[in-house]
Amino acid sequence: MRGRLARTWGSDRVSGVGDGLGKVEVKLRWDPSPYGEPPRHLDIIAATYSVDDPHGRPVYVVHHDSRSPDGTINMTRHSETGMGYGFVEAMVLEFDRVSSAYGRVVVGVGIHQDSGPRTFGEIANAGVVVVEGYRPLLADDFTTVADATAATVVEFTRDESGAWRFRGMVRGYDSDPVLFAAEMGTMRR
Numbered sequence: 051m052r053g054r055l056a057r058t059w060g061s062d063r064v065s066g067v068g069d070g071l072g073k074v075e076v077k078l079r080w081d082p083s084p085y086g087e088p089p090r091h092l093d094i095i096a097a098t099y100s101v102d103d104p105h106g107r108p109v110y111v112v113h114h115d116s117r118s119p120d121g122t123i124n125m126t127r128h129s130e131t132g133m134g135y136g137f138v139e140a141m142v143l144e145f146d147r148v149s150s151a152y153g154r155v156v157v158g159v160g161i162h163q164d165s166g167p168r169t170f171g172e173i174a175n176a177g178v179v180v181v182e183g184y185r186p187l188l189a190d191d192f193t194t195v196a197d198a199t200a201a202t203v204v205e206f207t208r209d210e211s212g213a214w215r216f217r218g219m220v221r222g223y224d225s226d227p228v229l230f231a232a233e234m235g236t237m238r239r
Contacts, residue, residue: 070213071145071206074182075126076157077137081174088165090173093227094141095160096123097235101153101208104235109152111231112141122147123155137179145206145214156219156235158202159192160227170222171196180204180216188218198222200230 076094083090097108098118110118117124122144129138143155159178161168170176170192180188180203188204195201200223206216223230 070209070211071182071216074143074145074180074187074206074216076141076143076203077179077181078139078159078177079137080176082133090168091162091164092139092173092176093160093162094125094139094157094178095227095231095234096141096143096155096157097231098123098148098152099154099156099235100151104154104207108231108235113227113231114139120147120149122149143206148214150208150212153208154235155206156202157204157206158200158223158230158234160200160225160230163199163226167199169197169199170201178203180218187216190218190220192220194220195222198224200225200227200234202234 078092078094080090080092093113096112098110098112099106100109112118112123112125114125123141125139125141127138127140141157161170161173173192177189177191179186190203192201202219202221202223204216205219206214208214223233225233
């Protein structure tokens, strides 16, 4: 995937007959750090926003140490080193069960900055895919945000009928995972 731009498939289509998205998985990969260097640690982060304030503060944030209060957004795999074995971190979002109180979910990836500043350009073989079942929705290798320390990947929004839609949204940020979780869903100019 190195060197390719983000690809999205059918971003304005919905799954099923008018049902919108169901169970979606976001998967992340990266190679471990070279021998003798500190581990490179990336995290998938999801921020959920209310219907009343879809661009305000997140109602809750899901990452490796948490899940959504109702269990509809969960980390199913977590890695602190990358391991180099393909997609080693995964988050499942069950949109067919998300409460009607929520109207927007933004998913991104943050790089831990414990051992000094690190950007996506310094992470070997980094990549993310978003799938619904066997249907690919997005694939990206972070080359367009190589100088960033965090990036949004995809935005899910509930439409007027209540169906969930997605939009690829690969945008770079210069922040650590904690600050990124607070700012990732804000409108950027």
